[in-house]
Amino acid sequence: MRRDEDEERRRFSEYFAARRELVRRTAYLMCGDWHWADDLAQAAFIRLATNWHRIRDPQAVDAYLRTCLIRAYLSETRRVWRRRERTVAEPPDVAGPDDDAETTARRVAFAQALNQVPPRQRVTLICRFYQGLDVAETAAALKCSEGTVKSQTARGLATLRQLLGDAVPSLTGAMEGRA
Amino acid sequence: MTGLRELFEDAAGSPARPSGLLTANEVYDAGRRRHRRRRAATTVAGAAALTLVTVAAVNLLAPVPPSVDGPPLDGPATPTGNPDPATGSRIRWAGAADRDHLYLALSHCADEPCRKQTVAVVRSSDGGRTWSDRGAPIAPDALTVVGPDTLITTAPDARSAAGTALLASLDGGRTWAAAPSTGTAEAVPDGGVAICWSARADQPCVLHAVDPTTGGVGRLAAQPPLNRRTDELRIEESAGRLRIAGTDPTTRKPAVSTSTDAGRTWSTHVFTDAPACPEQRCEPPMLAVTGTATAYAVVSVDGLRTVYRADGTRWQRLTTAGLPDGLAGTGSFVTADGTHVLTQLLNGRDGDVRRYWAARDGDAYRAVELDGLPKSAEAVRRAPDGWFYAPDADGTLYGSTDGWRWSPVTHR
Numbered sequence: 365m366r367r368d369e370d371e372e373r374r375r376f377s378e379y380f381a382a383r384r385e386l387v388r389r390t391a392y393l394m395c396g397d398w399h400w401a402d403d404l405a406q407a408a409f410i411r412l413a414t415n416w417h418r419i420r421d422p423q424a425v426d427a428y429l430r431t432c433l434i435r436a437y438l439s440e441t442r443r444v445w446r447r448r449e450r451t452v453a454e455p456p457d458v459a460g461p462d463d464d465a466e467t468t469a470r471r472v473a474f475a476q477a478l479n480q481v482p483p484r485q486r487v488t489l490i491c492r493f494y495q496g497l498d499v500a501e502t503a504a505a506l507k508c509s510e511g512t513v514k515s516q517t518a519r520g521l522a523t524l525r526q527l528l529g530d531a532v533p534s535l536t537g538a539m540e541g542r543a
Numbered sequence: 544m545t546g547l548r549e550l551f552e553d554a555a556g557s558p559a560r561p562s563g564l565l566t567a568n569e570v571y572d573a574g575r576r577r578h579r580r581r582r583a584a585t586t587v588a589g590a591a592a593l594t595l596v597t598v599a600a601v602n603l604l605a606p607v608p609p610s611v612d613g614p615p616l617d618g619p620a621t622p623t624g625n626p627d628p629a630t631g632s633r634i635r636w637a638g639a640a641d642r643d644h645l646y647l648a649l650s651h652c653a654d655e656p657c658r659k660q661t662v663a664v665v666r667s668s669d670g671g672r673t674w675s676d677r678g679a680p681i682a683p684d685a686l687t688v689v690g691p692d693t694l695i696t697t698a699p700d701a702r703s704a705a706g707t708a709l710l711a712s713l714d715g716g717r718t719w720a721a722a723p724s725t726g727t728a729e730a731v732p733d734g735g736v737a738i739c740w741s742a743r744a745d746q747p748c749v750l751h752a753v754d755p756t757t758g759g760v761g762r763l764a765a766q767p768p769l770n771r772r773t774d775e776l777r778i779e780e781s782a783g784r785l786r787i788a789g790t791d792p793t794t795r796k797p798a799v800s801t802s803t804d805a806g807r808t809w810s811t812h813v814f815t816d817a818p819a820c821p822e823q824r825c826e827p828p829m830l831a832v833t834g835t836a837t838a839y840a841v842v843s844v845d846g847l848r849t850v851y852r853a854d855g856t857r858w859q860r861l862t863t864a865g866l867p868d869g870l871a872g873t874g875s876f877v878t879a880d881g882t883h884v885l886t887q888l889l890n891g892r893d894g895d896v897r898r899y900w901a902a903r904d905g906d907a908y909r910a911v912e913l914d915g916l917p918k919s920a921e922a923v924r925r926a927p928d929g930w931f932y933a934p935d936a937d938g939t940l941y942g943s944t945d946g947w948r949w950s951p952v953t954h955r
Contacts, residue, residue, distance in 0.1 A: 373568070373571055376567060376570075376571045377567035377568065377571070380567035380570060380571075381567060389555040389556070390555070392555065392557070393551065393554060393555050406565060406570065409570045409574070410570055410573045410574045410577065411574070411577075412574065413570055413571045413573065413574020413575060413577075413578075414574040414575075414577045414578045415574075415578070416571070416574060417578075439699065467553070470550070470553065471553045471554055471556075471557060474550045474553065474554050475554045475557065478554060489547075489551075490551065493547045493548050493551050494548065494551035494552065494555060496548075521547075524547075
């Protein structure tokens, strides 16, 4: 039994190391705040660890972790004290070590626009265009119908187009995600 | 051409702060502990289910009390009389019925991964000198003080992913039950409060009157003609006036409705000179009240702040000279001497910090210091009796009688 437990712990540690940064950055896209992103990622990984022994399929692990993250985020957006503190905060205008001014400006403009997309639409866009999920996979992650995913995607994109205007040359690649 | 995926990857590649995540082993251990507790909890699930059914049978407003997300808080209960109620905990919320009757919602973070969503309430009836034991753990969305012994909160509704339900505590946060429905209310009862709440988080909130003795909640018969949305559950009342912010459904402009007869009738002022709010996201004005008929509203649209002051129901736009462009944060309060103080949120290395900008009688805003209040303190709140308070991230509650000079209420 002890050997089994050690083996499960080792497997979890490997998975945690492989996914930690991706989950953290996905959480950051959702909430726009690194401290909050850490909280969300931690909550999602703890939930995964809770049921770790019951999940064997690697793809199922990814899907479960994704759902945990989404639920943690959407649950917190309903919480008044969090909303009050965060909805008014603007993303920090910080350049990366290799960024030019144009790249930084584009990233900040996009982050600000994304921050103004309503939470469920934002999560839908992140699933479709950052995580590369198709409509059915996104619907499974969000526990909603495929029709809802399509409408949330369309509305989210419309918001981004409205907010970004000419700041970004084109969003023509937006609908190239898998149907 | 810039594709959307590239934009997302760019944004996700923003320079990250150092990770504050636990290690893999810590996360794994926390998950396993949670697993063991949940398994143990199933042995009493039958009895718990029977309790829920009983509550459902007698409650029309929220037939099934929301489930508490997570196990009870670990760690020793704070003994009565402990002057430092937040030791080993983080203050998730602070509330005050007045300067003597204080409440803190604490999450235990001493030796476990911090479960911020689950809190327990402690209270003080002597201005913070002594504190009660921890109350039953709850997973609240918004806590509100109704009276010295009565609290009300929204919490996720187990029946609906997007829904919330109301819970009330009549013993200062020690125990909680679904708030009883009292049907339609003509007005807010004497000593009661008005709250704005919707069972669905994505719907405009609806005004309700709360009875301070029973915790009973009734929908107000007269609803102001606004797309109502508040960050606080409780509607501000001052000098006999109830005020609620929202947006005018026709013009999409920010607006404030005022009632001078406990919610029986409402008059609405639309800020016609303010920009209309974006289609997808409408932030209502943030209100700050005083002990008089004067109130302030801060409108924020596309990063532009506009400040209005009401004397009674007549609103007047004030200058925002002196305020920096792109000021993040729309919260504000009014000091005892009538100065309007705006809060600016800044991203500090170790979390949000605040800077304050003050103006009196319509003068230009200037940066000010609040003596004794750490920059990392949360938003300043005002109790109905005019006492000011704000919790700090380090677990200390600060208080002030004038809004300018601050001192610790806990950890004195």
